[in-house]
Amino acid sequence: MILLRHYNGWSMELRQLRYFVAVAEELHFGHAARRLRIAQPALSRQIQALERELEVMLLFRNRRRVQVTPAGQVFLERSRLLLSRAEEAIGAAQRVSEGSSGSLKLGFVGSATYDAIPSILRCFHQNVPRVELTLSEMTVHVQLEALAEKRIDLGFLRLPARAEGLVFRTVSREALLIALPSSHALAQIPVLRLSSLAGEPFILYPDHPRPSWAEFIVGLCQQAGFRPTIAQRTVEIQTTLSLVAAGMGVSIVPACVSNIPRKDVVYRRLSGVRARTQLLAAYRAEDTSPVLRSFLRLMWQMLRIDRARAEQRISERMGHAGCEHGRSPSAA
The missing domain is CATH 1.10.10.10 (Winged helix-like DNA-binding domain superfamily/Winged helix DNA-binding domain)
Known part of the structure; x- marks a missing residue:
């Protein structure tokens, strides 16, 4: 009443x-x-x-x-x-x-914009248009600080991160690629061993605070038998690619970065490297915001559908390949 x-x-x-x-x-x-x-x-x-x-x-x-x-x-x-x-x-x-009205503040690493983030944001906006989204590009550690200080509600970051009071869930897993200038001598080789980059100048992120992406890449190089020579350090993926295009060095990037090709940069697969990178969603464990829960619910639902479709496409390709392999020459 x-x-x-x-x-x-x-x-x-x-x-x-x-x-x-x-x-x-x-x-x-x-x-x-x-x-x-x-x-x-x-x-x-x-x-x-x-x-x-x-x-x-x-x-x-x-x-x-x-x-x-x-x-x-x-x-x-x-x-x-x-x-x-x-x-x-x-x-x-x-x-x-x-959770169909209000506001949500998101932080993200630059490479996340090449991954699932655009489709996630599009899906959320189509389903919940009344929610105001604020997006800020941030490094991993700035996101962790912003989450702790409640300046953002959700972060998209890389590296296995741990922080008290935060929940981390995997959004995607992907391989690593070598980014080379298109004029580089190795650019003509489709698959490269990491050891072939020994002596090459590298473009990396800053190595502090740790754990860092640079530390992760240096560790992979050491496993391949060399310590990389670091020519430049940057904090943005676009700057990294621009420096690679200028011939100032090579870099190792998440595979999603190749989704937006550049004519002056080529991406090559790595052989002998099992390491993969994860895009993680991070949020406060005690956050009961209906808007955040609505965003997470729609995101996981969309990702499940996308994975099911990808698995179906792989299954169909394998089935088609099996049919081609089993077809007799006379039937061909």
Whole structure:
């Protein structure tokens, strides 16, 4: 029951306003009662109680007709406005509670924009257009700080990260590629061993704070028998690729970066390297935000559908290859 209370002490219910509006619009208690689905005597009592409360005659009625008084006409206009505002307030509260309205602040590493993030954001916006998304490109450690300080609600980052009070879940796993200038001597070879890059200048991220992407790449190079020569350090993937294109070095990047090709950079697969990189979603364990839960629910649902489709395509290709392999020469 919602009450409206005036400083003079009187109170009324929104229900009474709806009753009055119905009678004022129908100009007939019987018709208004049917519209409201209540008994006519009960409706009459509510209108009388409202008039007593206000000490104002809102309706003139006799056995033949019902008329809205001048005071009632003013009250009718204000009542419609109040009811409309109440419905808006209720709807807004329900949308926030359901996670279909509000705001969400996201942090992400640059390479995530080449991965699943664009399709995730598109899916969320199509399903929940009332939520305002704020996106900020951040390094892994800046995201962890922003999550702890509640400056962002969700982060997309790489490396096996651990931080107290945070949940980390895998969004995607992918292979690593070597990024080379298109004019590089190794650019003509489709698959390279990491050891073939010994002596090449590398473009890497900063190595502090740790754990870092640079530390991860240096570890892979050491497993291949060499320590990389670091020519430049950058914090943005676009800068890394620009430096590679300029011939200032090579780099190792997530495979998703090749989704947006550049004519001056080529990407080559690595042989003998089993390491893969993960894109992780990170959020506060105690965060009960309906908007965050709505985003996560839609994201996991979309990713499950995408993986099922990818598995189906692989199965179909394998089946087709099996049919081709089993076909006799005479049938070909």
